[in-house]
Amino acid sequence: MTATSLSPFTFNTTASIVFEPGSAARLGEIAGKRLGGRVLFVTDPGLLKIGLADAAIASLKATGVEVTIFGEVEADPSRATLMKAVEAGRGASGVVGFGGGSSLDVAKLAALLIGSGEDLNEAWGVAQAKGPRLPLVLIPTTAGTGSEVTPVSIITVGEEEKRGVSSAIILPDVAILDADLTLGLPPAITAATGIDAMVHAIEAYASKSANNNPLSKMLAREALRLLGANIEKVIANGQDRDARGAMLLGSMLAGQAFANSPVAAVHALAYPIGGTFHIPHGLSNALVLPHVLHFNAPDAAHLYAEIAGDCFPALDREEGIQGRCAAFIEELAALSKRVGLQTRLRDVGIGEDALAKMASDAMKQQRLLVNNPRPVSETDALAIYRAAW
Numbered sequence: 001m002t003a004t005s006l007s008p009f010t011f012n013t014t015a016s017i018v019f020e021p022g023s024a025a026r027l028g029e030i031a032g033k034r035l036g037g038r039v040l041f042v043t044d045p046g047l048l049k050i051g052l053a054d055a056a057i058a059s060l061k062a063t064g065v066e067v068t069i070f071g072e073v074e075a076d077p078s079r080a081t082l083m084k085a086v087e088a089g090r091g092a093s094g095v096v097g098f099g100g101g102s103s104l105d106v107a108k109l110a111a112l113l114i115g116s117g118e119d120l121n122e123a124w125g126v127a128q129a130k131g132p133r134l135p136l137v138l139i140p141t142t143a144g145t146g147s148e149v150t151p152v153s154i155i156t157v158g159e160e161e162k163r164g165v166s167s168a169i170i171l172p173d174v175a176i177l178d179a180d181l182t183l184g185l186p187p188a189i190t191a192a193t194g195i196d197a198m199v200h201a202i203e204a205y206a207s208k209s210a211n212n213n214p215l216s217k218m219l220a221r222e223a224l225r226l227l228g229a230n231i232e233k234v235i236a237n238g239q240d241r242d243a244r245g246a247m248l249l250g251s252m253l254a255g256q257a258f259a260n261s262p263v264a265a266v267h268a269l270a271y272p273i274g275g276t277f278h279i280p281h282g283l284s285n286a287l288v289l290p291h292v293l294h295f296n297a298p299d300a301a302h303l304y305a306e307i308a309g310d311c312f313p314a315l316d317r318e319e320g321i322q323g324r325c326a327a328f329i330e331e332l333a334a335l336s337k338r339v340g341l342q343t344r345l346r347d348v349g350i351g352e353d354a355l356a357k358m359a360s361d362a363m364k365q366q367r368l369l370v371n372n373p374r375p376v377s378e379t380d381a382l383a384i385y386r387a388a389w
């Protein structure tokens, strides 16, 4: 173990985690009492349309709970949407978030703003939220963001500025992991969100954060073991319940890891791709992943070598730190291709002339860049984008 294992740290996570296929249909039984008599149920229009939330909503109603459904969450949710959810939930006694990272993020802040009456403008940033929030249950329907165990909510303000609230107060009371909800996810979303979860684990493990800690490291390794062994299985057969469960669990473990040992330059360089070109978060990460790791290798090769075999067991046979690190980066790039993701920035419609602005935008993500194992300048960022182009 490195010296960080003996350093002081704080570890926060969701108090209660239910991992069980079909458990969303028992939402009322699991959490009805805790949520109180009037629940705001936050989700998105697509999930409502296909009826994925029906059983969960019915189970709440069956316990006598009055349910207000807010089903208008969009990808990269806006402040306006959040405020509409808060308005819809006035007087609620509890909040349920059901969906991908966007719905869970909106639910977290709706629970905070309704519960405390505080001003969102004073809650942005780290540990600024005051609380208390309403009782909160989160039910993810993708295996990737780990939002059900992270203290963070990201909201788009204005045209494309993303702001975040990071506070242990918005960790939910209960996370319900029901792999059945993920059976119908299309391959493109499965692949992008799965790679995103792997990035969470890799960046958490190698994070230079002073709060990097033995729990995060252990969780990151188990996450990589589950994600690495199952991502191709769920692409080949989306109905594979065991593999879907492993992906959901792996993504949660990665979420617990990075919630307490934050992500770094892969995410910092992915944000300008997502923000300007509206490329999904997971794909944005996948596009820069091998190139950022290659850049980091001079300072982080020993860390990548430690986890290479968790993700790709065959790499345990690679000799030496440098060889194992290089093989790990190559395998990650090859994996993105095998699961069907585009691999170059030019493939997703980004022109070479856009790279300079992206590099300058990436520099705004200092809260993430400070965690990177190797310092990243604007020149470095541009070189990484060029390599990824």
Ligand SMILES: [Zn+2]
Pocket (backbone or CB within 6 Å): 145, 196, 197, 199, 200, 267, 281, 285
């Ligand atoms: Zn991510």
